[in-house]
Amino acid sequence: MKGMKYMWWKYRKLFILLSSLVMFVLSGCSPKNLDQVTLNVSAASSLKEPLNEITKMYNAQHPNVEITLNFAGTNTLKMQILEGAEVDLFLSANKDIYEELEEKGYFMQGQILAHNDVVLIASLESQNTINQIEDLAKEGCQLILAEEGVPISIYAKQIMEALELSYGEGFKEKCLQNVVSKETNVKQVLTKIVLGEGDCGFVYNSDLMGETRDEVRVLPLPEEAKVETQYWIGQLSQTKNQEEAEQLYDFILSEQGRQVMQKYGFR
Template identity: 35%
Template sequence: MKKMRLFFCFLMFITLALAGCGSQEQQQPQTKAEPVKLTISAAASLQDAAAELKDTYQKQHSEVEITYNFAASGPLQKQIEEGASVDMFISAGKKQMDALADKGLLIDESRVNLLSNELVLIAGQDSKLAGFDGLTGADVKKIGIGTPETVPAGSYAKEALTSLQLWDKLQSKLVPASDVRQVLTYVETGNTDAGLVYRSDAIAGKNIKIVAAAPADSHKPIEYPMALIKSTKHQKEIGDFAAFLQSDTAGAVFEKYGFITKK
């Protein structure tokens, strides 16, 4: 009888011990999964709108972490061609996206024309410049322009000035810039008397004004194509973000920053 009581006590001890271990295991905090890191190469003119959209998206999708690489579309194209780790490209020009498509670097079915924009002439807030014709005047000594070969805004600017028969007349005044935001900075700081930028950049500018918009037929249509890069390792996650950028919610943000959405 005494042995039986000892045996039951032993069983009770083992049961309680195991229950305690199980309780401790349940109390152990679970390791949180690392977020999926997405890298998006985007035209410099997108940075203000893109920053807000990133914050909005990450609040709803904590499982992803978005990093932007902003620059002129030409250098971004070259980086992707050279193997840079990029999940999505948003260009400010069709030419750069076409080049990547020709080399088989895009998921072709993911390509869409996300946005459009307007090319405008800007000057300092106190400038007396009244239009494109005034660029030839003595008061305008320097004009900021994106380098046409690598900056889509610069390419559109060259087309517009050529169409207006001003390109050859203004050669000595042109100051090339590495991207459209640098053109904006030139005008904001007074390093140039005028500049050609997108309307979305002008809205973000300080102490500047829009003098005139380039005639729509003076340059090719301004397009912002978006596509996923074929080498992405996160096709589902980056595809979900691409869908968000085409949503009405994202469209309202883009429009707030001066872009024209594709409806």
């Protein structure tokens, strides 16, 4: 009897030990116990809709990665990085701004992300003020632009300069005299035109997806006034989570990511 009792305790202890070991291994493999990582992504305001969708898709596959999205005008985001903001990925609506940071050594890798088109929109209530491109310079036309240095503002001025070939020297200056407000990003320009707080403004074609296109009028630009817009993505050298940042970078550039970009009007 003593021998049987001893063997029973011996196997009971072994069972408890093995059970504890199995529970330890299983708990260590559980996704809930993976190290949580936070990635900071700074992106141009015009990328808000596609990037929100792309990061949700990524999170479904990587639940341990928390993605903080910071949307603003590209020039504002650049200044934040120069001032020491902790950023893992930067998505720029302007090639020159991206290259400025690249030349300063801020990126460990980067490349072109997408293209977009600039369009001139007018409020539904402005038919008596602007109906064609040359009306931009007409006295009384209320033009809304983005602040200096914001990519959409840079493109708008390039378009005005190109239009001087058709409408004469001084056309750009007359347009600028009609500016009644300067906004911090392209989304705010769009909002003010939709609300009728200005007659017209320049936005991206991607900003007019869905019902928004029915809330404004789109005035066609002549072929010679169209500008090429490039979006660039860069992984910053300062990232503390290099592996996770690279995985998100690759996912945004993947076929899945590009399909979402196209869905929202980018090409």
